Amino acid sequence: QVQLVQSGAEVKKPGASVKVSCKASGYTFTSYHIHWVRQAPGQGLEWMGIFNPSDGATSYAQRFQGRVTMTRDTSTSTVYMELSSLKSEDTAVYFCGREYPGNYHPGDYWGQGTLVSVSS
Amino acid sequence: QSALTQPASVSGSPGQSITISCTGTSSDVGNYNYISWYQQHPGKAPKLMISDVSNRPSGVSNRFSGSKSGNTASLTISGLQAEDEADYYCSSYTSSNTYVFGTGTKVTVL
Numbered sequence: 753q754v755q756l757v758q759s760g761a762e763v764k765k766p767g768a769s770v771k772v773s774c775k776a777s778g779y780t781f782t783s784y785h786i787h788w789v790r791q792a793p794g795q796g797l798e799w800m801g802i803f804n805p806s807d808g809a810t811s812y813a814q815r816f817q818g819r820v821t822m823t824r825d826t827s828t829s830t831v832y833m834e835l836s837s838l839k840s841e842d843t844a845v846y847f848c849g850r851e852y853p854g855n856y857h858p859g860d861y862w863g864q865g866t867l868v869s870v871s872s
Numbered sequence: 873q874s875a876l877t878q879p880a881s882v883s884g885s886p887g888q889s890i891t892i893s894c895t896g897t898s899s900d901v902g903n904y905n906y907i908s909w910y911q912q913h914p915g916k917a918p919k920l921m922i923s924d925v926s927n928r929p930s931g932v933s934n935r936f937s938g939s940k941s942g943n944t945a946s947l948t949i950s951g952l953q954a955e956d957e958a959d960y961y962c963s964s965y966t967s968s969n970t971y972v973f974g975t976g977t978k979v980t981v982l
Contacts, residue, residue, distance in 0.1 A: 787971070789918075789973075796875065796959075796961060796973060796974070796975055796976035797912075797918065797963075797973040797976070798973065799963070799971040799972060801970075802970075802971070811969050812970075813873065813970055814873065814968070847917055849917075849918070855924075856906035856908075856923075856924070856965045857920060857923045857924075858910075858971055858973075859918070860929060862917035862918055863917065
Protein backbone atom coordinates (compact mmCIF):
# COMPACT_ATOMS: atom_id res chain seq x y z
CA GLN A 753 0.00 0.00 0.00
CA VAL A 754 1.10 3.57 -0.62
CA GLN A 755 2.86 5.11 2.35
CA LEU A 756 4.70 8.34 2.99
CA VAL A 757 6.53 8.15 6.31
CA GLN A 758 8.06 11.32 7.68
CA SER A 759 10.84 11.84 10.18
CA GLY A 760 10.21 12.68 13.80
CA ALA A 761 9.62 15.95 15.60
CA GLU A 762 12.40 18.50 15.75
CA VAL A 763 13.24 21.34 18.13
CA LYS A 764 15.46 24.05 16.73
CA LYS A 765 16.82 27.43 17.77
CA PRO A 766 16.24 30.57 15.71
CA GLY A 767 18.73 30.86 12.88
CA ALA A 768 19.27 27.12 12.62
CA SER A 769 18.21 24.79 9.80
CA VAL A 770 15.97 21.75 9.82
CA LYS A 771 15.83 18.84 7.39
CA VAL A 772 12.64 16.80 7.25
CA SER A 773 12.45 13.50 5.38
CA CYS A 774 9.58 11.81 3.57
CA LYS A 775 10.15 8.14 2.75
CA ALA A 776 7.92 6.70 0.04
CA SER A 777 6.84 3.10 -0.41
CA GLY A 778 4.17 1.13 -2.25
CA TYR A 779 4.63 2.89 -5.59
CA THR A 780 7.30 3.84 -8.11
CA PHE A 781 9.19 6.64 -6.37
CA THR A 782 10.19 8.53 -9.51
CA SER A 783 6.70 8.50 -11.00
CA TYR A 784 5.11 10.96 -8.59
CA HIS A 785 5.90 14.52 -7.57
CA ILE A 786 6.19 15.38 -3.89
CA HIS A 787 4.63 18.53 -2.44
CA TRP A 788 5.53 20.08 0.90
CA VAL A 789 2.81 21.85 2.86
CA ARG A 790 2.99 23.29 6.37
CA GLN A 791 0.46 24.23 9.02
CA ALA A 792 1.26 26.56 11.89
CA PRO A 793 -0.57 25.89 15.17
CA GLY A 794 -4.26 26.71 14.79
CA GLN A 795 -3.68 28.02 11.27
CA GLY A 796 -4.44 26.90 7.72
CA LEU A 797 -2.45 24.96 5.17
CA GLU A 798 0.38 26.70 3.36
CA TRP A 799 1.97 25.34 0.19
CA MET A 800 5.77 25.45 0.22
CA GLY A 801 6.91 23.78 -2.97
CA ILE A 802 6.98 20.80 -5.28
CA PHE A 803 9.76 18.34 -6.07
CA ASN A 804 10.15 15.97 -8.99
CA PRO A 805 12.05 12.87 -7.80
CA SER A 806 12.66 11.83 -11.40
CA ASP A 807 14.93 14.74 -12.33
CA GLY A 808 15.25 16.82 -9.16
CA ALA A 809 13.30 19.76 -10.58
CA THR A 810 11.72 22.09 -8.06
CA SER A 811 9.26 24.94 -7.81
CA TYR A 812 9.09 26.87 -4.56
CA ALA A 813 6.55 29.33 -3.21
CA GLN A 814 7.98 32.81 -3.48
CA ARG A 815 7.97 33.42 0.27
CA PHE A 816 10.32 30.47 0.80
CA GLN A 817 12.67 31.15 -2.11
CA GLY A 818 16.24 31.20 -0.88
CA ARG A 819 15.38 29.45 2.39
CA VAL A 820 14.04 26.09 1.27
CA THR A 821 15.80 23.26 -0.53
CA MET A 822 14.23 20.00 -1.65
CA THR A 823 16.36 17.01 -2.54
CA ARG A 824 16.08 13.25 -2.84
CA ASP A 825 17.88 9.98 -2.29
CA THR A 826 16.61 7.58 -4.90
CA SER A 827 18.37 4.63 -3.26
CA THR A 828 16.02 4.94 -0.26
CA SER A 829 13.02 6.52 -2.03
CA THR A 830 13.26 9.51 0.27
CA VAL A 831 12.62 13.18 -0.38
CA TYR A 832 14.06 15.82 1.93
CA MET A 833 12.92 19.36 2.69
CA GLU A 834 15.46 21.64 4.33
CA LEU A 835 14.43 25.02 5.69
CA SER A 836 17.15 27.40 6.83
CA SER A 837 17.35 30.61 8.88
CA LEU A 838 14.53 29.39 11.06
CA LYS A 839 12.31 31.87 12.87
CA SER A 840 9.68 31.31 15.54
CA GLU A 841 7.05 31.76 12.83
CA ASP A 842 8.34 28.57 11.18
CA THR A 843 6.95 26.53 14.06
CA ALA A 844 4.49 24.26 12.29
CA VAL A 845 3.60 20.75 11.25
CA TYR A 846 5.19 19.96 7.90
CA PHE A 847 3.46 17.50 5.56
CA CYS A 848 4.57 15.82 2.36
CA GLY A 849 2.04 14.74 -0.25
CA ARG A 850 2.37 12.96 -3.58
CA GLU A 851 0.90 13.97 -6.92
CA TYR A 852 0.85 12.08 -10.20
CA PRO A 853 2.25 14.52 -12.79
CA GLY A 854 -0.54 16.30 -14.56
CA ASN A 855 -3.08 15.79 -11.79
CA TYR A 856 -2.44 19.28 -10.45
CA HIS A 857 -3.25 18.87 -6.81
CA PRO A 858 -0.93 18.96 -3.78
CA GLY A 859 -1.46 15.33 -2.82
CA ASP A 860 -3.60 12.21 -2.90
CA TYR A 861 -1.57 10.45 -0.21
CA TRP A 862 0.10 12.28 2.65
CA GLY A 863 2.71 11.73 5.28
CA GLN A 864 1.75 11.82 8.94
CA GLY A 865 3.31 15.24 9.46
CA THR A 866 6.45 16.40 11.27
CA LEU A 867 6.27 19.00 14.03
CA VAL A 868 9.09 21.51 13.87
CA SER A 869 9.32 23.79 16.90
CA VAL A 870 11.54 26.87 16.77
CA SER A 871 12.31 28.44 20.10
CA SER A 872 15.23 30.06 21.86
CA GLN B 873 0.44 34.81 -3.77
CA SER B 874 -2.46 35.50 -1.44
CA ALA B 875 -4.52 32.68 0.04
CA LEU B 876 -7.84 31.94 -1.58
CA THR B 877 -10.80 33.28 0.40
CA GLN B 878 -13.12 30.87 2.19
CA PRO B 879 -15.75 31.51 4.86
CA ALA B 880 -14.35 30.87 8.33
CA SER B 881 -17.21 28.61 9.31
CA VAL B 882 -20.28 26.89 7.92
CA SER B 883 -22.77 24.83 9.86
CA GLY B 884 -25.74 22.63 9.16
CA SER B 885 -27.98 20.01 10.69
CA PRO B 886 -27.66 16.31 9.89
CA GLY B 887 -29.18 15.55 6.51
CA GLN B 888 -28.94 19.11 5.26
CA SER B 889 -26.73 20.39 2.46
CA ILE B 890 -24.06 23.01 2.87
CA THR B 891 -21.83 24.82 0.38
CA ILE B 892 -18.36 26.22 0.95
CA SER B 893 -17.07 28.89 -1.40
CA CYS B 894 -13.48 29.49 -2.46
CA THR B 895 -12.71 32.79 -4.17
CA GLY B 896 -9.51 33.52 -6.01
CA THR B 897 -8.40 35.57 -8.96
CA SER B 898 -7.88 35.28 -12.70
CA SER B 899 -4.34 34.07 -11.93
CA ASP B 900 -5.54 30.96 -10.15
CA VAL B 901 -9.14 29.79 -9.73
CA GLY B 902 -10.45 31.79 -12.68
CA ASN B 903 -7.87 30.54 -15.14
CA TYR B 904 -7.51 26.85 -14.33
CA ASN B 905 -9.75 23.89 -13.67
CA TYR B 906 -7.13 22.55 -11.27
CA ILE B 907 -9.17 23.11 -8.14
CA SER B 908 -8.97 20.55 -5.37
CA TRP B 909 -10.65 20.25 -1.99
CA TYR B 910 -9.25 18.72 1.20
CA GLN B 911 -10.86 17.56 4.41
CA GLN B 912 -8.79 17.70 7.58
CA HIS B 913 -9.75 16.33 10.96
CA PRO B 914 -7.90 17.64 14.03
CA GLY B 915 -4.37 16.33 14.28
CA LYS B 916 -4.61 14.48 10.98
CA ALA B 917 -3.19 14.89 7.50
CA PRO B 918 -5.38 16.40 4.79
CA LYS B 919 -7.54 14.04 2.73
CA LEU B 920 -8.22 14.71 -0.94
CA MET B 921 -11.97 14.93 -1.52
CA ILE B 922 -12.25 16.59 -4.94
CA SER B 923 -9.78 17.22 -7.78
CA ASP B 924 -10.08 19.02 -11.10
CA VAL B 925 -13.05 21.07 -9.82
CA SER B 926 -15.50 18.17 -9.58
CA ASN B 927 -13.78 14.77 -9.74
CA ARG B 928 -14.13 12.51 -6.73
CA PRO B 929 -11.25 10.13 -6.01
CA SER B 930 -12.13 6.51 -5.50
CA GLY B 931 -13.56 5.94 -2.04
CA VAL B 932 -14.88 9.46 -1.49
CA SER B 933 -18.61 9.63 -0.82
CA ASN B 934 -20.81 10.95 -3.62
CA ARG B 935 -22.29 13.30 -1.04
CA PHE B 936 -19.33 15.54 -1.87
CA SER B 937 -19.45 17.53 -5.09
CA GLY B 938 -17.56 20.45 -6.58
CA SER B 939 -18.19 23.19 -9.09
CA LYS B 940 -16.72 26.44 -10.36
CA SER B 941 -17.95 29.69 -11.79
CA GLY B 942 -15.54 32.44 -12.75
CA ASN B 943 -13.09 33.11 -9.92
CA THR B 944 -15.11 31.13 -7.35
CA ALA B 945 -15.12 27.40 -6.73
CA SER B 946 -17.55 25.63 -4.45
CA LEU B 947 -17.75 22.42 -2.46
CA THR B 948 -21.18 21.07 -1.58
CA ILE B 949 -21.77 18.44 1.06
CA SER B 950 -25.22 16.90 0.84
CA GLY B 951 -26.87 14.71 3.45
CA LEU B 952 -24.59 16.17 6.12
CA GLN B 953 -23.32 13.60 8.63
CA ALA B 954 -21.55 13.92 11.97
CA GLU B 955 -18.35 12.54 10.45
CA ASP B 956 -18.24 15.46 8.01
CA GLU B 957 -17.39 17.82 10.85
CA ALA B 958 -13.85 18.93 9.99
CA ASP B 959 -11.85 21.72 8.39
CA TYR B 960 -12.02 22.04 4.60
CA TYR B 961 -9.47 23.68 2.33
CA CYS B 962 -9.56 24.46 -1.36
CA SER B 963 -6.41 24.58 -3.46
CA SER B 964 -5.64 25.92 -6.92
CA TYR B 965 -2.81 25.74 -9.37
CA THR B 966 -1.55 29.23 -10.28
CA SER B 967 -0.07 31.04 -13.26
CA SER B 968 3.28 31.10 -11.42
CA ASN B 969 3.51 27.29 -11.62
CA THR B 970 2.79 27.12 -7.90
CA TYR B 971 -0.18 26.20 -5.75
CA VAL B 972 -2.20 28.15 -3.24
CA PHE B 973 -4.57 27.00 -0.51
CA GLY B 974 -7.70 28.62 0.76
CA THR B 975 -8.00 30.13 4.22
CA GLY B 976 -9.96 27.12 5.43
CA THR B 977 -13.53 26.55 6.57
CA LYS B 978 -14.63 24.87 9.77
CA VAL B 979 -17.73 22.77 9.17
CA THR B 980 -19.90 22.17 12.21
CA VAL B 981 -22.70 19.61 12.28
CA LEU B 982 -25.34 20.92 14.65
